Amino acid sequence: MSNADLKVKVWRGGQEGEFVEYLVPRNPNQTVLDVVTYIQRKLDSTLSYRFACRVGMCGSCAMTVNGVARWTCRTHVSQIVEGDALEIAPLNNLPVIKDLATDMREFFNKWKGAVGFFKGNQTRHDDFAKVEPDSKERQLANAGIECIGCGVCYASCEVVEARPNYLGPAALNRAWTLANDIRDTQQIERMRAVAGDAGCHACHTQGSCTDRCPKAIEPTASIAGLKKLIAKSAVRGSKWGKL
Template identity: 55%
Template sequence: MSSTVTSERLLQVSIWRGGDDGRLVQYEIETRENQTVLDVVTEIQRRLEPSLAYRFACRVGVCGSCAMTVNGRPRWTCRTHVKNVVEDHALTIEPLRNLPKIKDLVCDLAPFIDTFKRAGAPFSGSNTRHEKPAAVKPDSPLRVAADAALQCINCAVCYSACDVVSWNPDYIGPAGLNRAWTLVNDVRHNRREHLYVAQRLTAIVLAPLVLIHLVLILYAIEGGLSAGEILGRTRGHLGWAAFYSLFVITAALHAPIGLRNVIVEWTRLPRRWIDALAVTLGCVLLVLGLRAVVAIY
């Protein structure tokens, strides 16, 4: 930080002290040339308030750890010059919004990091270690689409600035969506496309099966047939056994995939638990359904 004093004017700095029930405390320091907001916080901590808690690391806009709210807007304090944000020779510095306060300017980033988990952030390569790395052309459309999103340094500034997160803490937030976008456009990432394809294909098969089943039931009821008579007419008929076997198998595949997607989107359960639940449901539906088909054949 430059020590050249350009003016005798004092900078009035209000800094948040304490946790969620804290308050703003005022300090006065000299205005200096090329002074950043992080310089201001550091000077106050070193000269006036040794117990002041805050985060910083690189000081050059690479790590994002020094993000704070400056005059109502979340910013990287190491890249924010005082002269660009000062208002009436005053600064108000607070921790990031939408995150629990730990102490002073330090926030608990756990809710923010959790949004990456909910977005399916872990990279899952489609190739094994025994295969050659996937070749990605720099000018390919998917790579170009992902390029801008790759610049995210997880500073939580966007999360703090997001009004939707303020209204609904369960909203995944811009950073989580950004991470999901990079994975969608990463050709190396295993996006579980087989589940997507399986759900769509089973839906295509199920639609006419359900329609045929409903039409036949309505036709039988209008004809005055009871449930026992309907079962009696289908018993021993290979065609009906094949029809309902296909119905059961398709439903046993389709329903668990849909349930898995809902649970992944609306809960924070570990993926392995969700996958196990989906497989269990599919097996139960398959066994019970085929058992019913065998019973009426």
């Protein structure tokens, strides 16, 4: 081992597995994804992981790095490593398929469970719906609409860890953006879905989702918004009526 080497522990196996150590040359401006790619191409071609864009657009390279969920393509080794030790594992709170690749189906199923999909009432023959850029509805929806579904917030959420049925910050953030979309026609169904035991009231507002989001989205604020809408509906009825 030279002074320029990194001692990299990488999770190998499925849900049951172990960390295996590799020595990787250290380079200037090296990202964690560069490290994983070096291992797969130079040291062990059986290593499984995901990546696509390499520029922070797709989120598919998210992993747990030194205990924290991160985009590995945007995480530079020099920013997080003190000394020569680096640990890379799959995302928490998700089943491990193999090595650093997790099964994302439950994550996206919870988006569906939160009615996190748009449904309108216009056809291609109608004029485009208009939402004024400076309207309250547009501003509230825009706050969380940049989510790309990388799973970092979900993997960082203590409530998901303790309560696997919890819908999670990404699904609830998506529900919040659609709750503020005046074109959507599923508002009552959505509010009922997120008001359940697995919904927004299960959030303990610990803020890990907001702290870790690579896009600087605030799912904690979105969840708080849902709580207010539900409380308003329960007390005096919302713009959609009582739930």
